[in-house]
Amino acid sequence: MPERWSAFSYLVTNLARFIRPDEVTFSGVNSTPPMLACLLAKRAYDFDFVYINVAGGVQPTPSVIPRSSSDPVLAEGSTAIFSNEDFYDLCTRGGMDLCFLGAAQVDGLGRTNVSAIGDWHAPKVRLPGGGGGAVMLPTARRAVTWRTEHSRRTLVEKLDFVTAAGGLHGVVTPLAVFELRDGSLALRSWHPEASLVEVQRRTGFAFDATGAAPTPPPGARESAALRSLDPDGQFEREANVALR
Amino acid sequence: MPERWSAFSYLVTNLARFIRPDEVTFSGVNSTPPMLACLLAKRAYDFDFVYINVAGGVQPTPSVIPRSSSDPVLAEGSTAIFSNEDFYDLCTRGGMDLCFLGAAQVDGLGRTNVSAIGDWHAPKVRLPGGGGGAVMLPTARRAVTWRTEHSRRTLVEKLDFVTAAGGLHGVVTPLAVFELRDGSLALRSWHPEASLVEVQRRTGFAFDATGAAPTPPPGARESAALRSLDPDGQFEREANVALR
């Protein structure tokens, strides 16, 4: 009998499923789920890929899994320190295959807002800000984001501010997985305990759902890898993520 | 009785006399006389200055004096490696106080040609080329050059090609020392065994000689320092420089 998804495992594992063999794959600051996804992919998949991160790590073998996704332990075991200028330049010159980037709001074109809710100049909520997005989203070969909340507040018809454009390749929430198709986000799959109708109801932008289906369940190795990364469930508790 | 100059000691020592206390002073590739001048100043003068060089050295204490002015031994004893991008950027942002730069021809405005004799596209002599000049001469606070030959072929009315402009602060030959005054090279002093008339006769550009006088003889510490740098006279022989 296949394992069931938790909202947390759904989020992390489906981020990991965007990772491809041999590619240069990056996780950055303030990015716990993709950090875990990269580490999960290293443990669960048969292929290798070049994992680089914001702590300067290149193929690191961290002895502990840090709560901060920019923790220097993420360079432990690395044979090089690839500093911030280096990985940004790699991205802008076209050498970054897959880049995980945060977002507060995402629109149907795969653009993101991480700047402000409300008017930028008199914000209701001041968000973290530009970060990697405006430069990396348009220059990475593929960029993928996640949201712990799937709602019309986060997946919106119209962004309050366009921090980064260029078209996300993928979006993962506890409810669904989207990918870019012909310049717009299309539904690839949804949480098997939900439905296409629920995804449509909770998504602020219209999307194509051709070929979409329930997300395949977690594989045994994926589940085992995630358990090994979060043996006492601290990451899952702190992520505080739910399907509904 | 004061020591007499050799053509070689005149060249090296008068380059060293451009060095000032506490300043950041640089010597580059293909620059044996300024390399020796910097090392001489460290041994002969009471003040300290920041000696950096093209081998990445910062305040180095080389165990041998290399024939190549870009030899890695010039970083020996250094507490940092200041690489090429670093010292160029330091210069262009205004942090280089004194920079020694090579030249084949110099004109009366303190501009240099290190590119070609004759037409650039069909040169009689292809020279080393741009090097540091075009970027460093206009951006260093002061740039100083040298010529081992003082003649109307090297100190010219008109350059065959303007490799670098911006106005050299100083020029040293075996015959004389020039410095920039109101945008033109003016004579500061001449070799005490020569005369103002000889300098005028052998210089291709007209120059102001107000206040010029015979160059003060080498000090005992200057001479001792140069002897210690070139104990068997190899540098002097290879420099192959003569007053006339």
Added chain:
Amino acid sequence: MIPMPFSKVVPLAGLAALVPDGASVALGGSFLHRGPFALVRELIRQHRTYLEIVKQSPGYDIDILCRAGAVARVRAGIVAMEGHLGLAPAYRRAVERQEIELEEHACMTLTAGLRAAAYGVPFQPVGGVHGSDLPALNQWASVPDPYGSGENVWVIPAIRPDIAVIHVNEANERGDARVYGTSHWDRILSRAAKRVFVVAEKLAPVASFRERPELTLIPGFMVEAVTVVPHGAWPGSCWPLYEVDYPAVETYMQSEGLPEAHLAAAPECREPVHA
């Protein structure tokens, strides 16, 4: 040109005293990692005001400075406490109430401005940015490729902080400084700023720098002053010496106003400074 005294080492209070009100101060490190937090706290103790803070990813530092009312302006890429700690609440409130001015960057656009300053040019092209609202917000210019590719590139004006303060693992009395693990953005910060201050975990012998000069991030001649504060990046980490002190960060975040107890509990108050 920096004069060369025998030693550039000064007490922490003396280093902070070199930062004038209204200075543009670039801070090293990233989020809770290897930030010059001891110096930040000392600026607060000395009641510094109207500071401009320049940092790609500030968090604790900008938050506590906002609580102290020390900040007039921030130029930053991403601001947060990070991860489960969320946003930087005092900073967020200060922006929302328009008590401080924000120049919002992507981390790399800020870096481009720093590169322009470090390279001595008025502006620096940067990849990406196309389609973002940030250029209009900041009135950045785009320049068509004069070599005819048809490409337009965004260019960022030079950003030249008055002072960069870098927290490092080891320095010597001449100012040479090295770090272990990632240097974050510290290299470009140290090249872009007019003056460079170093806060070091410890002094190391000059001879140890001579043994491995390739490890020196900032050569001493570029450094104006050094102070030694063991554990000075607390409550953040300094690899490989110590990890983030999460309980201390959480206690800080649960407090309100100027966190007197937190300031009093800091290592620079607990331990004698080895200067």
Added chain:
Amino acid sequence: MIPMPFSKVVPLAGLAALVPDGASVALGGSFLHRGPFALVRELIRQHRTYLEIVKQSPGYDIDILCRAGAVARVRAGIVAMEGHLGLAPAYRRAVERQEIELEEHACMTLTAGLRAAAYGVPFQPVGGVHGSDLPALNQWASVPDPYGSGENVWVIPAIRPDIAVIHVNEANERGDARVYGTSHWDRILSRAAKRVFVVAEKLAPVASFRERPELTLIPGFMVEAVTVVPHGAWPGSCWPLYEVDYPAVETYMQSEGLPEAHLAAAPECREPVHA
């Protein structure tokens, strides 16, 4: 994306075989110091032609390639054997006879072009250059500061070599590479080129790179192939292992035409390659 075999180590002949005729090849090092000279000689043995050589300060390498008729074009800042050895005579003759095309740079304008490539932008501003004849010669453009300083800055178009070849002290089989002493221009060359090849004095254990990862100049994932040639920078130096072999350089300079005896005497012919 570079696939990840167990080992990237190949024989010298195999590395040279990866360089096609007509390739734009950036060479590391400076003058007689830590240049990838073994690879240069192997290109000659394999009769490579129409190469474009990119290097701020070539000397021996460009000279011997010119003797072999392997060069179509040079993009360089300063070319010489250096010091008492004077100009590079075969290169000089090739330019004077217009047998090769020269794109003359200042070292930093060449670097600016490499920076543009490394940064993924079409052009890079550079300080200075004002008053020089080089911009007109190279048809470089100047751009007025769009931020109103009134300053005009020269911008250099991107220079993206097909291949960078870097001679290093130590590499491991995954391609991680480190150098001792100055890195010359090797950092930017390795970031600007499309492909990176490493010639190493020796293989070092992966564990030694893990111990001090800050010393790694080029991370292995950027490197396509590594070859091991002890003494491969001969007749130049490789700090701290060996000095310039001046008698060998002088013998080379006294010879004429393709220096068969010199090529045969090179370390890569004398010693077994540890691959």
